[in-house]
Amino acid sequence: MIAKGNIYDLEAEVIYNDLCCYCGACGAFCKEYICYECEKPTTKEKCYEIHGACYDFCPRTFFPILELDKKIFGAVREDKALGCYKEIVTAKAKDSEIGEKSQDGGIVTALLTFALEKEVIDSAVVSKTSESEAWTPEAIVATSKEEIISGAGSKYTISPTIMGVREAFDGGYKNVALVGVPCQIQAMTNIQNSKNFNVGGDRVNLKIGLMCTESFDRDALIAKLSENNVKLEDVTKFDITKGKFYAYTKDGEVAIPIKEMKSCMRDGCKFCFDFAAEFGDISVGSIGSESGWSTVIVRTEAGKKLMDDAQKAGVIDVKEMSDGAIEPLRKLATRKKTENIGNILGKISEVRLLNLAVSGEDLKTLLI
Numbered sequence: 623m624i625a626k627g628n629i630y631d632l633e634a635e636v637i638y639n640d641l642c643c644y645c646g647a648c649g650a651f652c653k654e655y656i657c658y659e660c661e662k663p664t665t666k667e668k669c670y671e672i673h674g675a676c677y678d679f680c681p682r683t684f685f686p687i688l689e690l691d692k693k694i695f696g697a698v699r700e701d702k703a704l705g706c707y708k709e710i711v712t713a714k715a716k717d718s719e720i721g722e723k724s725q726d727g728g729i730v731t732a733l734l735t736f737a738l739e740k741e742v743i744d745s746a747v748v749s750k751t752s753e754s755e756a757w758t759p760e761a762i763v764a765t766s767k768e769e770i771i772s773g774a775g776s777k778y779t780i781s782p783t784i785m786g787v788r789e790a791f792d793g794g795y796k797n798v799a800l801v802g803v804p805c806q807i808q809a810m811t812n813i814q815n816s817k818n819f820n821v822g823g824d825r826v827n828l829k830i831g832l833m834c835t836e837s838f839d840r841d842a843l844i845a846k847l848s849e850n851n852v853k854l855e856d857v858t859k860f861d862i863t864k865g866k867f868y869a870y871t872k873d874g875e876v877a878i879p880i881k882e883m884k885s886c887m888r889d890g891c892k893f894c895f896d897f898a899a900e901f902g903d904i905s906v907g908s909i910g911s912e913s914g915w916s917t918v919i920v921r922t923e924a925g926k927k928l929m930d931d932a933q934k935a936g937v938i939d940v941k942e943m944s945d946g947a948i949e950p951l952r953k954l955a956t957r958k959k960t961e962n963i964g965n966i967l968g969k970i971s972e973v974r975l976l977n978l979a980v981s982g983e984d985l986k987t988l989l990i
């Protein structure tokens with residue numbers, strides 16, 4: 623059974639219930655009624671829809687993991703921590719400009735520029751830092767190598783990235799790549815697989831997911847940096863590695879234990895069970911790889927072909943990853959599930975929210 627609802631159900635179950643992940647899926651295809659204020663969806667005027675796309679597309683109202691596993695990957699996952707995949711490798715971009723500007727191995731940026739050059743995609747929705755608000759990601763529709771590179775690097779706050787997909791569709795692009803954190807990839811997957819609303823989601827033909835433990839509330843991040851005598855606008859790079867959150871400025875670096883950063887976590891992240899961006903064609907992170915390399919989970923045929931072609935063309939270096947190197951990745955993914963499914967179960971008993979299409983108790987056995 624598919625849950626149905628409208629904007630008022632979305633408000634009650636998700637938005638006022640602090641579950642919203644601010645992905646932009648509800649507003650992207652309902653610009654008439656929904657806009658975003660204070661990092662939350664809000665209604666511009668009264669909506670009379672009984673069943674809205676906003677509710678249908680939201681990854682926090684309904685996300686049938688096992689059904690989607692079968693539909694997209696043709697199997698139910700054997701690896702509960704990481705989802706379905708073909709292989710896990712460690713890789714690095716060869717282009718020195720990409721290497722310099724990117725977060726880790728530059729794999730996301732290298733694959734996008736390669737895909738654009740080979741006309742696999744005609745545009746890419748990437749997140750660059752806003753010009754008006756330091757370190758706030760802003761989705762842009764990149765159609766050149768320069769624009770793709772302008773999005774390189776991780777921003778640890780969040781923005782409604784799916785609005786960028788709508789912009790790409792409005793711009794007439796037909797082969798769009800999307801880069802996003804797991805909730806954004808889930809949102810796009812929901813849009814593409816909706817049984818009720820067809821907005822042409824198949825025009826997104828490449829989804830690159832970023833591994834993610836959490837994102838931060840902007841005000842809380844500013845306050846935490848200030849405790850450490852750092853101003854957000856002075857930061858040149860952020861990184862999370864070996865249990866610490868690093869902020870680099872021209873004067874040096876500040877390292878904050880990641881446990882201390884938990885107080886900055888966005889509320890909506892506490893209900894996410896997906897570390898490894900389980901529904902991307904490819905998922906990319908740093909954990910398990912040596913510095914300057916990326917850990918890449920290759921999930922679909924399209925993802926595999928792109929990786930193989932990029933390697934053959936000499937765009938990226940690829941190495942096998944040992945089971946020992948993959949273990950920390952699996953451990954972190956399992957830890958996120960264990961911690962957050964506890965939080966989801968708490969909400970289910972209170973508000974009958976089905977984040978997944980299985981009963982609350984079944985979640986534990988299925989996913990951990």
Ligand SMILES: Cc1cc2nc3c(=O)[nH]c(=O)nc-3n(C[C@H](O)[C@H](O)[C@H](O)COP(=O)(O)OP(=O)(O)OC[C@H]3O[C@@H](n4cnc5c(N)ncnc54)[C@H](O)[C@@H]3O)c2cc1C
Binds near residue numbers: 723750775
């Ligand atoms: C909030 C967040 C948390 C993360 N947590 C972890 C973690 O715990 N462990 C781990 O191994 N990896 C984590 N990552 C992934 C890691 O930081 C790198 O993004 C990843 O390794 C890709 O590196 P790269 O050099 O290939 O990317 P690059 O080539 O630098 O490209 C990065 C891409 O990410 C996009 N991007 C950056 N910030 C955002 C954002 N906020 N929202 C949407 N898209 C964005 C950019 O548009 C760009 O296309 C996280 C990323 C983010 C954004």
